[in-house]
Amino acid sequence: MFACLTTFALLAAACFLPSEAEFLYDVACHEDSNELRCPEGEVIRLEDVNYGPPTPAICGARDQRVGHYSSGCLNHLTAVIYSVICNDWEYCRLPSEPISVNTCDENHFQEVVYSCHKLSESFKTVTTCVGDTAKLTCDKGHIWIDKSNYGRQDTNTCTEEPENVTWCIKDVNSRLDELCGGKSECEVSLNEGDFYPVPEECGPPPYYLRVRYTCKL
Incomplete structure (x- = not known):
């Protein structure tokens, strides 16, 4: 059921995805935590999560795109859980250790791809x-x-x-x-x-x- 819901949510969101130039990236390595932040008046929408082995180049460029990295340890529920935590808030800090639905070992990078969207001034x-x-x-x-x-x-x-x-x-x-x-x-x-x-x-x-x-x- 989760897979069906996730597929539906991704298809629905595809109609509203920003261009790649509007994506933001946060790469955390080792014991660091991902921190997602939008300007005042805008809120987070999580787009993707990637894992992989860290390198000095990856870990030294926190806001630069790593690109697609295939890692079998990533559970599809990770992005769903992170979306529940972060979506529609201006700021979000994620756990530095893999959450329970992952089988990734501790020595990895975690790249979170997200975008920022304007919040109505009435809120x-x-x-x-x-x-x-x-x-x-x-x-x-x-x-x-x-x-x-x-x-x-x-x-x-x-x-x-x-x-x-x-x-x-x-x-x-x-x-x-x-x-x-x-x-x-x-x-x-x-x-x-x-x-x-x-x-x-x-x-x-x-x-x-x-x-x-x-x-x-």
Whole structure:
């Protein structure tokens, strides 16, 4: 079923693929993590993931295209999982170690190909630390939740000490829609246990809530 869904998603996305000149590349080697970043007002769309043995030339040119590299250790679910983590956000940091669906050994490069797409100016993004209150407001219309998650996607938000685990998220759209959807304003007090359980790989807090919404008339 996953293969069918993936094939359908790729066919649908083909209608909207940018030209190759608009692709961005991030190559991570050894214990580095891939970091995908779009300019303000634009969001990520993951296009492809490649693996292979590292060389000084590949590892020394992080933003340069490696090109197609056939590696039997890459599971087709890798790109699907990375898309869930990164798509539609401005910034994303991926794990430095192969995720569980891969059989790649630790000594490899990981090339992520992605593109950036403009986000409508009507969308607002709110990031709230545990212990604070998320405030969503609409001067006109009502709140419509576009995308939200709880966990951690970067090293520095809501923490004084940089965090290593940054690919840990839990989709909380349905919960936010239940709390705020259809209202003109909404406050969500974020206590530590509000959106538990978080995935096992998250490790200990601190976590934060990130919500993107728009105001529908």
